[in-house]
Amino acid sequence: MLASRLAAPEPEVVVARSEAEAIAVFGDGAGITVxxxxxxxxxxxxxxxxxxxxxxxxxxxxxxxISGRDPLEVGGAVTLAALAEVAPEPLAAAARIPDYExxxxxxxxxxxxxxxxxQPALIVLGARVRSAGAGGERLEPIEDFIAAPWGRLVxxxxxxxxxxxxxxxxxxxxxxxxxxxxxxxxxxxxxxxxAVGGLAEHAPAVACPSVxxxxxxxxxxxxxxxxxxxxxxxxxxxxxxxxxxxxxxPVLVARALEQLEExx
Amino acid sequence: MKFVVNxxxxxxxxxxxxxxxxxxxxxxxxVGAKAGCQxxxxxxxxxxxxxxxxxxCLTVVATLDGAEITTVEALGDPSHLSDVQVAxxxxxxxxxxxxxxxxxxxxxxxxxxxxxxxxxxxxxEALGGHYCRCTGYVRILDAVVAASRGERLxxxxxxxxxxxxxxx
Amino acid sequence: xKAVGASLPRYDGVAHVTAASRFVDDFSLPGMLWAKALxxxxxxxxxxxxxxxxxxxxxxxxxxxxxSDVPNNVVGHxxxxxxxxxxxLLAEHEVRYVGQLIAVVAAETEAQALAAVQAIxxxxxxxxxxxxxxxxxxxxQPHVTPDGNVYFYYPDQPQRQIRKxxxxxxxxxxxxxxxxxxxxxxxxxxxxxxxxxLSVAEPNGRVTIHSTSQALYYSMDxxxxxxxxxxxxxxxxxxxxxxxxxxxxxxxxxxxxxVIALKARRPVKWRWTREEEMLCSSTRxxxxxxxxxxxxxxxxxxxRRTLTLHDAGAYMRTSAYACxxxxxxxxxxxxxxxCAFNTFVVMTNHVPTAAMRGFGVTSASFxxxxxxxxxxxxxxxDPWELRLKNANRVGDTxxxxxxxxxxxxxxxxLVAAEAAGVKLPPKQRAMTNAMREGxxxxxxxxxxxxxxxxxxxxxxxxxxxxxxxx
Numbered sequence: 028m029l030a031s032r033l034a035a036p037e038p039e040v041v042v043a044r045s046e047a048e049a050i051a052v053f054g055d056g057a058g059i060t061v062x063x064x065x066x067x068x069x070x071x072x073x074x075x076x077x078x079x080x081x082x083x084x085x086x087x088x089x090x091x092x093i094s095g096r097d098p099l100e101v102g103g104a105v106t107l108a109a110l111a112e113v114a115p116e117p118l119a120a121a122a123r124i125p126d127y128e129x130x131x132x133x134x135x136x137x138x139x140x141x142x143x144x145x146q147p148a149l150i151v152l153g154a155r156v157r158s159a160g161a162g163g164e165r166l167e168p169i170e171d172f173i174a175a176p177w178g179r180l181v182x183x184x185x186x187x188x189x190x191x192x193x194x195x196x197x198x199x200x201x202x203x204x205x206x207x208x209x210x211x212x213x214x215x216x217x218x219x220x221x222a223v224g225g226l227a228e229h230a231p232a233v234a235c236p237s238v239x240x241x242x243x244x245x246x247x248x249x250x251x252x253x254x255x256x257x258x259x260x261x262x263x264x265x266x267x268x269x270x271x272x273x274x275x276x277p278v279l280v281a282r283a284l285e286q287l288e289e290x291x
Numbered sequence: 292m293k294f295v296v297n298x299x300x301x302x303x304x305x306x307x308x309x310x311x312x313x314x315x316x317x318x319x320x321x322v323g324a325k326a327g328c329q330x331x332x333x334x335x336x337x338x339x340x341x342x343x344x345x346x347x348c349l350t351v352v353a354t355l356d357g358a359e360i361t362t363v364e365a366l367g368d369p370s371h372l373s374d375v376q377v378a379x380x381x382x383x384x385x386x387x388x389x390x391x392x393x394x395x396x397x398x399x400x401x402x403x404x405x406x407x408x409x410x411x412x413x414x415x416e417a418l419g420g421h422y423c424r425c426t427g428y429v430r431i432l433d434a435v436v437a438a439s440r441g442e443r444l445x446x447x448x449x450x451x452x453x454x455x456x457x458x459x
Numbered sequence: 460x461k462a463v464g465a466s467l468p469r470y471d472g473v474a475h476v477t478a479a480s481r482f483v484d485d486f487s488l489p490g491m492l493w494a495k496a497l498x499x500x501x502x503x504x505x506x507x508x509x510x511x512x513x514x515x516x517x518x519x520x521x522x523x524x525x526x527s528d529v530p531n532n533v534v535g536h537x538x539x540x541x542x543x544x545x546x547x548l549l550a551e552h553e554v555r556y557v558g559q560l561i562a563v564v565a566a567e568t569e570a571q572a573l574a575a576v577q578a579i580x581x582x583x584x585x586x587x588x589x590x591x592x593x594x595x596x597x598x599x600q601p602h603v604t605p606d607g608n609v610y611f612y613y614p615d616q617p618q619r620q621i622r623k624x625x626x627x628x629x630x631x632x633x634x635x636x637x638x639x640x641x642x643x644x645x646x647x648x649x650x651x652x653x654x655x656x657l658s659v660a661e662p663n664g665r666v667t668i669h670s671t672s673q674a675l676y677y678s679m680d681x682x683x684x685x686x687x688x689x690x691x692x693x694x695x696x697x698x699x700x701x702x703x704x705x706x707x708x709x710x711x712x713x714x715x716x717x718v719i720a721l722k723a724r725r726p727v728k729w730r731w732t733r734e735e736e737m738l739c740s741s742t743r744x745x746x747x748x749x750x751x752x753x754x755x756x757x758x759x760x761x762x763r764r765t766l767t768l769h770d771a772g773a774y775m776r777t778s779a780y781a782c783x784x785x786x787x788x789x790x791x792x793x794x795x796x797x798c799a800f801n802t803f804v805v806m807t808n809h810v811p812t813a814a815m816r817g818f819g820v821t822s823a824s825f826x827x828x829x830x831x832x833x834x835x836x837x838x839x840x841d842p843w844e845l846r847l848k849n850a851n852r853v854g855d856t857x858x859x860x861x862x863x864x865x866x867x868x869x870x871x872x873l874v875a876a877e878a879a880g881v882k883l884p885p886k887q888r889a890m891t892n893a894m895r896e897g898x899x900x901x902x903x904x905x906x907x908x909x910x911x912x913x914x915x916x917x918x919x920x921x922x923x924x925x926x927x928x929x
Contacts (some may be wrong), residue, residue, distance in 0.1 A: 040307040042353055062351070070330045072308055074732060075573030082308065086354050120305045126420030128344050128397070129331060201419040203332040322485040323478030325701075327651050328733035335651055363478045376476040382466070388475030388653040389482065389701030424651050424702045448466045 038079045043088040046182060055161035055164060056178035059083050063134035065106050067141060083180075090136070091215050097188035098154075103136030103241060107145075110135055116290070117211040118186060118196035121148035125201045128150035136181035139173065146173055146232035147211035147222035152189055157182045173231040175241070189213040193286035195279045198225070203230035207267045208275055208284040214291060218243050223255065226272060227262035235259070238280060252277045294358045296321070297365040307353035312336045314352060315362060320377050323363035323392040327422070334421030337393035344400045363392035366399060374459070377397050380447045386425035394421050398435040398441035409439040466812035470486035471699075472777060482701050483585055483655040483669045484730050491657070492521050494719060495572035495731035497579050498739060499561060502588035502923030503601065503809040505554060510580040511562055517578055522723035525562045526551040529718050530687040536709065538684075541583035544775035545604065546811070548685055554583070555603060556810050558739025560711065565727045566720045588808035592747060592768045595805045596922045600786040600920045603773060605775040610775065610804035611820050617803055618923070619779075619786045620903055621858045622912035624755075624797030627927050629762025633753035637834045638925070641750070641826035645770070646743040647736070648815050654740060655730035656712035666721070668713045678710040683900040685714035693717075705814030709741045709776055723773075744781065744812035745770040748826035749925045750789075753797075758845050760834070762797035764914070766925045767822075769827040771804045772811035778804045781812075781819035787859055788820045792868040793846070793856035796918035799914030843883055846872055852891050865916020866892050 038060075042048035043049035053059060062068045063086075071077045075273040079229035090104035093113055101110060108130040111122035121144045124130050138145045139156070149156075149169040156172045158165050158179040165179075172179070209224040209232070217240045224232030235258040241251035261272035293301045296319060303314050312329070315338065317320045324347050328333030331349040333344040338347045339361035375398050378384070385391040401409060401417040414435045423431065437444075474480040492827070511523040526532045526549040535544035550561045562579055566572035587601045594600050595608045602608060611617045630636065657669040672678035675695045683690040700707060712729055720727040731740065746769055753762040757856035766784060771778035786802045817824070831849075833840040869892045876883050917924040 037306055040309065040353060042307075064349075065351055065354065066331055066349050069308075069310060069351060073310065073329045073735070075570065075577065078574070084307075084353055085444065099444055125416075127417050128334070128337060128346055129349075131343055132345055132349060201331065202419075282342075299816065316485075317487070320487075322481075325482070325652070326484060326730065327653070327701075330733060332733070333651060366477075368477060368478075369473050372473070372476065379476045380472040383469065383472075385469075385472065385475035385652065387700060387702045388471065388480045392476050392478045395476065422651060424649060424704070447472060 031108060036080050036246055040082045040084060041237075042084045042086070046089055047105040049083060049085060049088040049090070049180065050159040050164070052081075052181075053180040055268040056180065056279070061180060063084065064106065064132045066129055066133045067137050085134075085136075090207075098185040099188065101135055101184040103183055103187060104134045106131055107133050107135065107138060114186065115188050115286055116150070116192035118145065118148040118152060118192070120192075120194035121209070121211065126203065129203070135184065139169070139184075140176050140181060140225070142173070142205065142229050142231055144206060144224065146208050147224040148192075148194060149184065149186065150222035150232055150234050151211045151213040151220035152218070153187050153215065156183045157184070170234060180263060187215070189215050191287055191290040193283045193290055195286065196225075197275060199278060205267060208272055208279055210276075210279045212280075212283045212287045214287060219284070219287065221255070221278070221283075223259055223271050223276065226259055227264045230262065233282070242284070246290065249281045252281035252284060255280045292352045292357045294356055294360060296360045297362055299347045303352055303355075304382065305352050307351065309336045309352045311338065311347040311350040311355065311360070315347060321362050321364055325389055325392065327389065332422070333390070334393040334397065334418075335390055337396050337421070339396055339400055341445075342400065342403070344397045361396070363395055366395060373399065374441055374443070375402070375435070375438040377443050377447070378434040381444045381454075382430045382434040383439060384426060384431040384434040390421060390425075394418060394423070394431055396419055398438065401435070403429075405439070407439070409436060411436055464649070468622035469771075473512045480699055482652055482699055483671050484656055484728070486657050486669050486728070487725040488657070488659065491726040491728055492567060493572050493674045494563050494565050494716060494722055494728075495569065495613040496560055496575045496735075496797060497562040497564075497850060497923065498582075498735075499550065499557060499559040501583055501585050502590075503603075503850045504554050504583035504585045506550060506554065506561070507584050508560065508580065508582040511913045513580065514562075514564055514575040515576040517566075517575040519567035521567070521720050521725055522565045522727075523562060523575070524715075524719045524722055525549055528722055529685055532583060534681060534751060536681060537780060538826050539680075540780065542552060542775055543778050546776070548711065548718075550670050556808055558810060559773070563715055563719055563729070565723045565725070573613045580851045582722050590809065592745075592807055592809050594768045595768065595803070596923075603808055605735065606631050608806045610689055610771065610779065610806065612656070612779065612804075617914065618801040618915070619782050619804075620802070621786055621789070621800040622642050622914055623856070623858050624762065626762045626764060626797040626799040626914040630751075630753040630764075630796040630927065633761055634756040635754045635837060636751055637754055637830070637837050638749070638751045639826075639833050641746075641748045641829055643748075643813065645748050645809070646815050647740070648702075648704040648706030649736065650700075650702030650715050652705060652897075653731040653736045654707055654712050655728065656716040657715070657726060657728040658716035659726040660717075660721045660724060662875070664753065665692050665694060667696065668717055670695050670697040670713050671700050671707050672697055672710065672713065673705070673707045677708065678713050681710040682714045682717060684909045686717055692874065698861070702836050704816055704912070705743065705818060706736075706740055709813050710813070714859065717762055721728065729918075731906070739810060741772070741776065741811050741813035741817035742760070743821075744772070744778065745809075746785075746826075748822060750826060750830045751925050752830065754834055754838065756838065757847050758838055758840050759837075760793065760795050760849050763795045763926065764925055765798070765802075765826075766804050766923055767800075767802040769822075769920065770809055770812060772807060772809040772830065774811040774902070775804070775806075776811045777818070778812060779842040781814065783819070785823045787821035787857070789825040789827060790858045791824065791831065792851055792866070792871070793827075793831070793849040794851050794859070794863075799912075799927070800858065801916050801924070843872065843876060843881065844887065847887050847890055851892065868892065
């Protein structure tokens with residue numbers, strides 16, 4: 028590592044002009060740093076936390092299209108602001124991160140890759156993600172992707188449209204940290220889906236099958252929400268303790284489910 | 292990389308991953324944009340890129356081909372201050388002044404975007420990512436709302452500093 | 460005085476809104492180099508080896524400095540007050556806090572400086588660290604300084620103390636004793652502008668330093684001592700500070716940039732990152748304040764004992780001063796005839812602590828005011844009434860026996876009540892600072908003040924205790 032820092036002062040930068048070029052340059056993801064919007068990687072460069080040898084930039088690779096309705100097709104480099112304009116709930120609410128300037132620059136692909144706010148919303152919508160990397164292109168459910176996102180280049184998302192959705196979050200508004208807890212719920216043809224995020228820094232969001240089972244078994248929102256603790260393993264981190272998260276989660280899940288009732 | 296800064300064409304010789312903040316401050320001597328955190332968290336570095344407020348510390352030169360950048364230096368000068376600048380001055384919205392350039396640009400962009408007087412909540416939403424440790428934000432909100440209404444109290448003549456209500 | 464009450468234009472108002480105000484980082488000089496620092500990643504360790512040879516030859520690097528480059532490395536922030544110098548500018552044999560400065564590089568770009576810092580070779584022998592000031596006297600805790608973890612104000616006495624009146628009698632006479640423990644935490648000042656300095660070694664031997672210091676002469680003095688230069692050889696340029704709030708008094712950036720600018724023979728600018736500000740710059744200290752009040756059923760506070768521990772962090776800096784100020788203010792705005800206050804400066808392996816808005820006093824105010832409300836609760840008394848009753852009056856004395864000529868407590872309480880929309884009974888609203896109910900100062904309080912001091916600091920299990928000793 029030290030040798031490469033000494034030897035390679037300036038990284039090789041490729042601005043991909045097409046999706047195909049981006050995929051080719053990315054290869055299997057080894058030895059390459061990807062910049063989507065730049066909100067995540069740029070500070071790492073500024074502060075000497077990373078010294079990449081090769082950088083792939085996506086701003087001109089044509090990955091910023093949104094089209095369709097059901098499913099909504101979202102390119103990996105679409106900004107959160109653009110997504111918030113057209114996405115169904117709860118995804119639109121999740122994309123409306125409080126900082127206007129960051130919202131206009133940060134990308135969906137970047138957000139999902141670092142355990143961001145969009146994950147639980149995408150899970151409850153049954154979204155799928157198309158990615159490139161070792162072994163070629165893949166289309167997989169979002170939960171599978173976020174469980175092992177390394178070495179993948181996010182190309183696009185397919186987001187089915189729900190019947191209704193709701194999003195509840197506990198966070199320091201306008202802070203640039205991950206939220207303390209995020210709850211997303213959606214009513215789809217096959218019932219209510221629930222997912223939770225923000226359980227810890229870098230922890231992936233998870234679906235909540237216990238809550239979903241309770242709901243389809245006829246339990247009212249508050250009662251169903253109580254079983255969320257069976258589905259999650261919150262951790263201590265600088266923002267909140269695991270204890271706190273466990274106490275607050277059922278309340279927020281209940282709130283989200285109640286909002287969903289109203290949104291129907 | 293060629294882009295326009297405050298109406299003037301500039302060709303940067305900096306590497307593609309150099310931040311716009313660096314280019315503005317070190318290449319162009321435009322030091323209004325500040326290095327408060329260089330994480331995109333504080334808003335001291337905000338400039339307008341194609342009319343939209345963005346963090347110059349998070350923007351690298353490679354993304355700026357043909358872009359139009361507006362910095363605080365273009366808003367006005369002491370003999371000809373913009374509504375937002377006058378309002379910040381009249382409402383004491385700047386104490387140490389470090390966050391002020393970013394606030395001014397975010398506020399200018401907000402008012403331009405809405406095209407009408409803005410509500411306090413809209414200012415909070417638009418400027419919420421801007422960090423001020425001195426003022427407690429209230430006077431900044433006052434100033435932006437006042438500016439959006441084109442209000443000038445006339446209390447701060449920029450070139451003639453008269454003490455009001457005091458006999459000489 | 461006609462300006463009082465008038466709204467005046469800020470003299471720097473136009474400069475602020477046109478970005479003409481020049482902060483330290485806004486200065487750029489020909490040939491200027493950028494500095495970056497190697498800081499300790501651990502809280503307590505011996506430095507076994509430090510090798511800057513490779514970093515010194517890296518691209519763009521003009522100078523690397525360590526402790527041996529500093530003419531006078533160990534200086535105290537308050538030597539003028541008799542507090543012995545204890546802090547190396549750059550670490551020599553050991554590190555005592557995460558973030559402590561070890562070495563600094565000056566290079567042509569920040570990136571080159573960062574890379575060179577990462578090439579410095581340093582080996583640590585980590586040691587257990589001490590963090591909980593309540594254990595300062597426990598024999599099984601590691602020592603932060605060679606003399607232990609408690610600072611001694613006097614050769615035979617560690618605590619800053621105040622004694623007034625017969626505290627033992629007050630506690631014997633009281634109807635109720637009300638105790639409380641208050642632990643305000645450390646706070647980071649987090650100014651929008653990170654600490655920065657730009658030093659220029661002038662050809663005539665002087666050094667010009669652009670500084671973010673809130674206290675230019677103070678910083679000049681410390682810098683002059685580190686450099687072993689007469690203070691007249693320094694020129695400080697500053698005063699335009701992007702927020703300080705007490706966090707830009709401790710003086711590190713100026714002497715460091717001066718030393719490295721002299722070595723590199725080029726101007727050097729060092730601007731701290733937000734990480735350095737948050738993790739490594741001085742914070743307001745954490746405090747542990749125990750209060751016991753001897754109280755009558757009708758709401759007179761006859762006496763107060765306090766025990767304060769102050770987390771000074773790894774070096775003394777201005778903590779002794781903070782604790783003196785703190786101690787003076789432990790009666791609050793109230794007249795307490797018998798006082799026994801004991802305040803200890805405790806060294807820990809935290810970042811050395813400093814001021815934040817009301818240095819040493821905010822912790823006292825917080826503790827005292829919360830405690831007053833607690834006393835009112837215990838007595839079943841209205842908290843406004845308790846405060847007005849015990850509020851300073853003309854002729855009362857402070858814990859340090861200053862006689863109050865025109866104390867403002869009563870007025871302040873009445874104005875605050877009105878502003879808060881609290882309706883006080885007419886008798887209270889009519890109160891002034893010249894009268895209590897009937898007498899200026901009740902006889903029993905006068906008597907208390909005249910009695911000789913009796914409080915001895917008690918020790919229990921080897922630690923100072925809140926109750927009185929014998």
